[in-house]
Amino acid sequence: MNEIFDEKQYVQQVVKMLKCSKEQKEEIRRQLEADIRDARERNESDAEIKQSLGSPVAMAEEFNRTFPESEGRKYRKAKRIRILLLILGIAVIVAVVVYRMLPKGVPIEESSIFKETEVEAQSEKLIALLDGGDYEAMAEIATSEMQPYLTEEKMEEAKKTIGDDWGTFRNFGKTYMTEIRQNGQSFAMVQMNASYDNVSVTYTLTFDAEMKLAGIYMK
Known part of the structure; x- marks a missing residue:
């Protein structure tokens, strides 16, 4: 049975595990998509493409090892901001619920x-x-x-x-x-x-x- 390679899912999984800035993630996304297109043009099969790239986890880990410290700082800062926004979002929801429950x-x-x-x-x-x-x-x-x-x-x-x-x-x-x-x-x-x-x-x-x-x- 021919193995089917879902390139969109693969790229998305890799990008999701990257510990870098948003701009760097988009650059890697474009790079991976270009590499897969080149492989298609060389008439490589899905199994060959998948074997060449390796697992999404291995690919992401390889990228993460090569990132400079500046990318790591950007990633951690963005993560803190996302957590803060999530907490603020939850706080707003709770405040709205409490406000609606309070007698007026x-x-x-x-x-x-x-x-x-x-x-x-x-x-x-x-x-x-x-x-x-x-x-x-x-x-x-x-x-x-x-x-x-x-x-x-x-x-x-x-x-x-x-x-x-x-x-x-x-x-x-x-x-x-x-x-x-x-x-x-x-x-x-x-x-x-x-x-x-x-x-x-x-x-x-x-x-x-x-x-x-x-x-x-x-x-």
């Missing part, structure tokens, strides 16, 4: 999903339900992820971290609202200050796009 806030009045009046009304409704101990009603307007936490036992325990006896609700103070965008989802986040006879409570409430309670925090 926009003023609620600029939101195309939430209306300020509706968010405020829903917040006051939930706080009224909490004050009245109607945790079942709170769970009905909460996400499925939040519902297990809206039990009487857990909510009463949370309230006791602020005080055993809040007293009667008096009024709301300042309210801050923003839309949080994260991983393709939007949430309305509300911070409301509420005064009671014996304590002051700052509520932080989070609603999903369907205005269901997705988070509650009291301090």
Whole structure:
């Protein structure tokens, strides 16, 4: 069976293993291609050409031994640059991914999903339900992820971290609202200050796009 010599693959393998500058690699590429063309014109067979040239590894090693030190320095410098660019490329990708994952806030009045009046009304409704101990009603307007936490036992325990006896609700103070965008989802986040006879409570409430309670925090 006649042995087939893939000259393009051979030249590419040799050039890939050369430890020299890019310009020197191109010069050797042209030299090898010219040598193979000359062999073709002499009607040498693929087997004869392959035997004459030797393996790509042996050919590359022979070139590498003859390179002056200046070519070695250029090769090492180019290699360091390639590694640096690779590291920078990975760092950029990681930074983009992290940036996309981080929550981003926009003023609620600029939101195309939430209306300020509706968010405020829903917040006051939930706080009224909490004050009245109607945790079942709170769970009905909460996400499925939040519902297990809206039990009487857990909510009463949370309230006791602020005080055993809040007293009667008096009024709301300042309210801050923003839309949080994260991983393709939007949430309305509300911070409301509420005064009671014996304590002051700052509520932080989070609603999903369907205005269901997705988070509650009291301090």
